[in-house]
Amino acid sequence: MGAVEEKGTVDEDVRARSLVEAERKAVGLFEEVARRGLIAPGESEKELSDRVRDLGAELFGTDRHWHKRVVRSGPNTLKPYKENPPDRTIEADDIVFLDFGPIFAEWEADFGRTFVLGEDPVKLRLRDDLPRIFDAGRAHFEAHPDISGAELYAHVVGLAEEAGWEFGGAHSGHLVGEFPHELIDGERIESYIAPGSDHPMRRTDPSGRTCHWILEVHLVDRERQIGGFYEQLLTLSR
Secondary structure (H helix, E strand, C coil), X not given: CCCECHHHCECHHHHHHHHHHHHHHHHHHHHHHHHCCCCCCCCEHHHHXXXXXXXXXXXXXXXXXXXXXXXXXXXXXXXXXXXXXXXXXXXXXXXXXXXXXXXECCEECCEEEEEECCCCHHHHHHHHHHHHXXXXXXHHHXXXXXXXXXXXXXXXXXXXXXXXXXXXXXXXXXXXXXXXXXXXXXXXXXXXXXXXXXXXXXXXXXXXXXXXXXXXXXXEECCXXXXXXXXXXXXXXX
């Protein structure tokens, strides 16, 4: 029937390619943020957020984000997504994370990375543990075809604790799709990788579309007042 089926439903192969392409552009955006040195001492979190927003418009023509733009530095990196700590100025030896949800051609990306300014060994270990724990969480997901969101969350929390960190989030990911998606609902725990999300993650949504997931890793060290964040697609690979 081609790429577009009845009622405007997009073919599953097109959906998958579109989500992967959206993430590829988000990767390119973050790489350019690092290349241009936008994460620098003296910039406020809001200023950096606006610079990244403007860079996305310059590079890809995107001017919309499906969730609030998150830039956290220093002790603000302890805060979960739902909180809105006061704007803070980035310091010379800081840890900083970015969590952005840009929309590329009506497809949602959700991408998070952590950056370290300076050579603090604990901050560098935290930054480097994030992708390692993400990969271990993905491997566990791939090895368990019937895994639920609650089960994957418990596993990721365990991985964080084994590495010597506390897991900082009430969930470790969520559904992702076309904009505006209607599935992520705070009243529907099945939309999240979280305690109480007991349905198999490999399923279709009420419209019959394959569910695709974002995996998030938020590690914190409350004694040192630092945290780090990493997220990207769980169920599709670039």
